[in-house]
Amino acid sequence: MTESAGTHLDESKKDFLALVEPLIVGWNAETAEMPHALLVQHYTELAQISFHDVTIDGPHGPIPARVYTPVSAPLSTFMWIHGGAFVTGDLNMPEAHWVSLSLAAAGHRIVSVDYHKALGGTHYPVPMDDVHAAWKWVHTQGWNGPLRFGGGSAGGAYAAALSVRLRDEGALQPDAVLLVYPIVHPQLPEMTDEMNAATAGLPVRDSFNPRIIEGMMFNYAGETDALSDPHAFAGVADSTGLPPTFIINSEHDVLRASGERYAHQLKDAGVDVAWVTEMGSDHGQLNRPLDPAGISSLTRIIRWLESLQG
Known part of the structure; x- marks a missing residue:
């Protein structure tokens, strides 16, 4: 890596952090738009789900997590990792809470995990170590049935990388992995003409462009190596040798270039992989509980989990 390349990455990181600073500052206000009471009022079947917070011991400090328990005996245990551009998000955001409630209502035990954010000098491998420790914790609980994990956006990056790390460690792999609108490459792969057309004119395309995404990934990485x-x-x-994987991409989303490229990488490596594009959706539909695209993606996840039960 040349000095000029390193300087370029530093500038991209600064631009990314400047862009997301208002999001970080206003995060609590944003997530309060759909509190638990409103979720169960709109989706009454979610009111029957019990959940409790736990703290997992991690190598870099405590890791917040939340366990959701279905009414009947769990069909499986599923660890879910929310997104937030590696710098924001929590267990109360809809992408964490709504998704977990809904999957628990479909009969699965859900462990929703948080992680250290890539802010204030925190970078890889700290957040990755968090989700790794959370997965090890899941295995200590003595729960019966299949064990799986997945994540959305940055959470998808963690889930995909965790499966690689577990394979390389010879550790217990999940039965299957779910990636929803993931970003798994340090640089955004080249977008097809169709992807460019699908994202043309979107305000987010102007602000969240490949340079900003490059800065986001470098901010998470912390160093060029x-x-x-x-x-x-x-x-x-x-x-x-990676586990069976299901990928949901969003049509109007520049990150689809990463999700689709990764799907083809898995296929070329002989991995059992399926992928689908959520048509009509931009990025982050699982964080919008009233969005038809979010409902559609959640339904796809539930059906995918059902298909794994045989």
């Missing part, structure tokens, strides 16, 4: 670390970015890994 980590950009080629397969335990940080699954998109640079050998995909051989």
Whole structure:
């Protein structure tokens, strides 16, 4: 990595942090738009789900998590990792809470996990170590049935990289992995003409462009060497021997370039992979509980979990 390339990455990171600063500052206000009471008022079947917070011991400090228990005996245990551009998000955001409630209502035990954010000098491998520790914790609970995990957006990056790390460690892999609108490459792969057309004219396309995404990934990585670390970015890994994977991309989303490219990488490596594009949706539909695209994606996830039960 040349000095000029390093300077370029530093500038991209500064631009990214400047862009997301208002989001970080206003995060609590944003997530309060759909509190639990309103969720169960709109989706009455979610009111029957019990949940409780737990703290998992991690190598870099405590890791907040929340366990959701279905009414009947769980069909499986599923660890879910929310997104937030690696710098924001929590267990109360709809992408964490609504998704977890809904999957628990479909009969699955859900462990929703948080992680250290890439802010204030925190970078890889700290958040990755958090989700790794959370997965090890899941295995200590003695729960019966299949064990799976997945994540959305940055959470998808963590889930994909975790499967690579577990394979390389010879550790217990999940039965299957779910990635929803993930970003798994340190640089956004080239977009097709169709992807460019699908994102043309969107305000987010002007602000969240490939340069900003590059800055986001470098901010998470912390140093240039980590950009080629397969335990940080699954998109640079050998995909051989990874678990069956289901990927949901969003039509009007520049990150679809990463999700689709990774799907083809998995397929070329002989991995059992399926992927679908949520038509009509932009990025982050699982964080919008009243969005038809979010409802559609959640339904796809539930049906996917059902298909795994045989």
